[in-house]
Amino acid sequence: MDPLRFAIAAVPLGSYLLLLGLLNLRTRPVLVTGAADLATLGMALTGLIFVGPIALFRPDAATVELGDFVWLFLLAFYWLWVTLAAMLCRPRLVVYNLSAEELRPVLSEAVRKLDGSGRWAGESLVLPQIGVNCHLDTFAWMRNTSLIASGGRQDLAGWRRLGRSVERALRGVAIRPNPRGWLLLGAGVALVAAAMLRLTADPRAVAVSWGQLFAF
Template sequence: MDPLRFAIVAVPLAAYLILLGLVNLRRRPTLATGGGDLGALGVALGGLAFVGPIALFRPDAATVELGNYVWLFLAAFYLLWVTLTAMLCRPRLVVYNLSAEELRPVLSEAVRSLDSAGRWAGDNLTLPTIGVHGYVEPFAWMRNTSFIAGGGRQDLAGWRRLNRVVERALRGVVTRPNPRGWLLLGAGVAILAAAVVGLVGDATRVTTAWGQVFAF
């Protein structure tokens, strides 16, 4: 792969890894929605899609008609696809740098303030009054935990209320930095450095690749 295409793939992925590393090195947990988490991953993989399927299936007629502007439409199409996927995914709350055991009291506090009929059954939590039912799923290797919708009948407004309450409850939680965040941070910095070195160190191949990708 030439340095330009490698940089297109590597830079958004490196930024994603660096962001994840910094989030996991914080002394406070960070909350994200499932849609936001999936959207960030989609953006991180956008460079790979750009040099892969988007470039491969680029319409020739649109390329001739629009020139380089075709990339704007293809990028918009990809972002719309990522947005649609994020909107259609099951409701989910993702808490970075917090174990399942640490998240359960936070969810229990949210239950008390949102739904007096809420109850636990193992790792499953049901809040019938606001139409939320889900289960706790840990990702122990990274000390991240998700609360994922279980079943098809979910109230999105109830999930939004739960998100706000859990976010407020997490403000008072202090945790230790996740040492594996350094691995993510280091990997992101290394990938970014490799992309920059490739762009700076081989200007001829970069110029050639630029003409192949963007000149018609």
């Protein structure tokens, strides 16, 4: 892959790995919504999509009519799909750098204040008063835990209340950094550094690639 295309693909992905590494090296857990988590992943993959499917399936007729602006429309089209996926995905809360065993007592305390009739059944949690039915799913290798909706009937307002309550409860939780965060941090730095080095090492190749990419 030429230096320009490599940089376009690697820099967003490397930045995403840097962000994940920093989140996992914190001494406080971080809560995000599933939609925000998916949108961030979509942003990380933007460069790969740009030099891959978008460049491969770029319509010739639109290219002739729009010139360089065709890239903006194609990227906007991709981001519309990412936005649609984020809007249609099941409600989900993601807690970075906290195992299910560590999250469960914090979650139970937050739930007690929201819905006194809430009950656990294994890894599943039912909160009838706020219309939330969910289960815990953990990614043990990265020590991240997700609270995922179970079933189709969910109250989005109840999920927002649950998210705010869990976020408040997590403020008092101190944890040890996840050592695997260093791996993510190192991989992110390596990708971004490699992209910058390749760009500066051969400016002529970058200029040629620019002309090939944007010359219609």
